Amino acid sequence: MGERIRLLFLCTGNSCRSQMAEGLCRHLRGDVIEAFSAGIKTHGLNRLAVQVMSEIGIDIAGHTSKTVADLGNREFDYVVTVCSHANETCPFFPARTRVVHRGFDDPPKLALNSATDGEALTHYRRVRDEIREFVLLLPELLSGGPAGEGDT
Numbered sequence: 001m002g003e004r005i006r007l008l009f010l011c012t013g014n015s016c017r018s019q020m021a022e023g024l025c026r027h028l029r030g031d032v033i034e035a036f037s038a039g040i041k042t043h044g045l046n047r048l049a050v051q052v053m054s055e056i057g058i059d060i061a062g063h064t065s066k067t068v069a070d071l072g073n074r075e076f077d078y079v080v081t082v083c084s085h086a087n088e089t090c091p092f093f094p095a096r097t098r099v100v101h102r103g104f105d106d107p108p109k110l111a112l113n114s115a116t117d118g119e120a121l122t123h124y125r126r127v128r129d130e131i132r133e134f135v136l137l138l139p140e141l142l143s144g145g146p147a148g149e150g151d152t
Helices: 017-029 047-055 084-088 117-142
Strands: 005-011 033-039 078-081 098-101
Touching: 005 017, 005 117, 017 033, 017 047, 017 117, 047 117
Parallel strands: 005 033, 005 078, 078 098
Antiparallel strands: none
16 A cells, blocks of 8 residues: 555634544544644634544544644645635645535524534534545545636
8 A cells, every 4th residue: 555645624713614524534544544723713623523433433532623734844735724714715736635515504693593413413413424525525525636616
């Protein structure tokens, strides 16, 4: 086996979607992808994201919210923006880094009017499961050749 693909999931605050994506990718595709996550800013780790990941046996409780600058001089083969704001304000990466946008709904925003954590968790679980399906397809999507629809 060759080197693993180095991939960064980028979101606005690195608190929920990008954290779930990193955890899922490390768990499901760690054999072929070395996953990281970061945000344009840091918002802290979302406790409900931690909870829904734990429900499927993935512990992200030890993750920290970080920015791209916090990752140092790491180079990435791919950057996947998982929200529109990150896609619109994506920092500059070296020319060899391919930036791909795959937006997911924001669970905290969806859950804003939830009366209970139980209601809120429904939104988190749906987005987690959508990210999981995307992560399962990542090796095939990334090996698809030249930049295609949805790439930036």
